[in-house]
Amino acid sequence: MKFFHKLHLWLSVPFGFIITLICFSGAMLVFEPEITRILKSEVYYVASSEGEPIDKEELMETVKATLPDSVAITGVTVFDDKDRTYQVNLSKPRRASVFIDQYTGEITGKYERIGFFSTMFRLHRWLLDSANPHGDGIKVGKLLVGISTLIFVIALITGVVIWWPRARKKLGRSLSISFKGGWRGFWKGLHVAGGIYSLILLLAMSLTGLTWSFPWYRTAFYSVCGVEYAPRNLGNPENGRKADGKRGEYKGEGTGEIPSVIKSAGQVQADKLRGWIYSIHTGSFGGIPIKIIWFLGALLGASLPLTGYYIWIRHLIRGHNKPSPV
Numbered sequence: 001m002k003f004f005h006k007l008h009l010w011l012s013v014p015f016g017f018i019i020t021l022i023c024f025s026g027a028m029l030v031f032e033p034e035i036t037r038i039l040k041s042e043v044y045y046v047a048s049s050e051g052e053p054i055d056k057e058e059l060m061e062t063v064k065a066t067l068p069d070s071v072a073i074t075g076v077t078v079f080d081d082k083d084r085t086y087q088v089n090l091s092k093p094r095r096a097s098v099f100i101d102q103y104t105g106e107i108t109g110k111y112e113r114i115g116f117f118s119t120m121f122r123l124h125r126w127l128l129d130s131a132n133p134h135g136d137g138i139k140v141g142k143l144l145v146g147i148s149t150l151i152f153v154i155a156l157i158t159g160v161v162i163w164w165p166r167a168r169k170k171l172g173r174s175l176s177i178s179f180k181g182g183w184r185g186f187w188k189g190l191h192v193a194g195g196i197y198s199l200i201l202l203l204a205m206s207l208t209g210l211t212w213s214f215p216w217y218r219t220a221f222y223s224v225c226g227v228e229y230a231p232r233n234l235g236n237p238e239n240g241r242k243a244d245g246k247r248g249e250y251k252g253e254g255t256g257e258i259p260s261v262i263k264s265a266g267q268v269q270a271d272k273l274r275g276w277i278y279s280i281h282t283g284s285f286g287g288i289p290i291k292i293i294w295f296l297g298a299l300l301g302a303s304l305p306l307t308g309y310y311i312w313i314r315h316l317i318r319g320h321n322k323p324s325p326v
Contacts, residue, residue, distance in 0.1 A: 001165070008158040009312065011151050016305030018127070018148040019155075025124035026205065027298035030283060030291050032117045043109035046101045049082045053102035056086075062105050063088050063098060071096075087111075125212070146213030152301075153206050159195050184314065191307035194300045201297035208281040222273060230270035 012019075037044045060073055067073075067090070077087040085108050090096040097111040113121065122128050129141025167174040175196060177189035211218040222229040279285035283294025 001162070004158045004161045008155055008162060012155045012305060012308055013312065015148045015151045016309060018144060019152050020302045020305045021127065022124060022145060022148060022152075023202075023298050023301035025120040027295050027302065028120040029117060029124060030295040030298065032113075033284075034288075036114055036117070039114065040109065043099050044085060045083050046085055046103055048103060051103055054105050059086065059100055059102060059105060060088070063100060063107065066098075066107065142213065146210065149206050149210055149213060153203065155304075156195065156199055156202055156206075160199065163192060163196065187307045187310045191304060191311060194307070195304055198297045198300040201294065202301045204280055205294075205298065205301070208277045211277055221277075222270065225273055227269045227273045230267045232271070232274060
């Protein structure tokens with residue numbers, strides 16, 4: 001048991017603050033789509049949904065006429081909500097898309113992250129590392145996020161190993177958070193009970209999140225799920241997400257038509273698994289109630305290193321203040 005205590009402590013201490021930043025920024029991103037649609041309603045919603053939508057081919061021609069020759073349309077997403085504008089995905093830059101009112105043919109705007117969410121995303125994925133995260137070579141911020149997430153998984157598992165022998169006798173007490181012991185008791189309860197309450201959520205977020213950090217892990221994760229990894233070829237992360245809408249048709253580059261896309265079975269399976277990973281990681285698979293749970297779980301995750309630091313520092317102070325043997 002001492003081994004697990006030391007492993008839990010000495011892996012958590014150097015990476016704890018980074019884990020807090022990752023979890024906190026992740027919590028801030030949970031409701032990004034909903035907040036963005038509220039603040040930019042003129043982009044994401046049509047002025048009026050009366051009448052019939054304009055033919056998709058005509059709408060795509062309208063968008064195409066505004067694009068430079070180097071940019072192609074890669075797909076269009078039609079949402080279940082008829083008041084939502086169509087999302088037309090572009091080949092570049094990364095995640096680029098525009099929105100068009102399907103009833104009037106007016107282009108309402110383009111996909112742009114609000115400044116706060118852009119900062120939170122860069123913090124969550126790359127610790128604000130200014131280097132191009134999609135280029136070649138090692139990116140320090142991205143690497144630190146990946147290593148810290150791995151450490152977090154180990155810390156969560158060792159935390160359960162440490163907790164269980166003590167909890168078997170007093171399970172109810174070990175799962176309570178109260179002020180009966182003052183602030184010291186509260187912070188300790190928040191660390192122990194909070195970690196147990198959020199354990200499954202944090203493991204789900206961490207294990208899915210690691211697929212974006214390490215190619216070897218991503219390949220292994222897909223293999224365990226019985227799917228061969230295939231890189232994504234679409235332009236926007238919202239494309240095809242079941243939680244927000246249904247996948248639209250894809251447009252062939254350099255043509256004025258919207259043909260059916262022919263994908264290999266492996267590519268289809270990889271896309272489905274990729275969507276599942278994203279929805280589990282973000283909590284976007286079950287509506288607002290699930291998102292609230294994910295938000296609270298991520299906040300609890302952010303608190304664990306901080307409460308752990310408190311317990312560790314208190315232990316050091318108590319040890320230092322003990323009288324020396326005569």
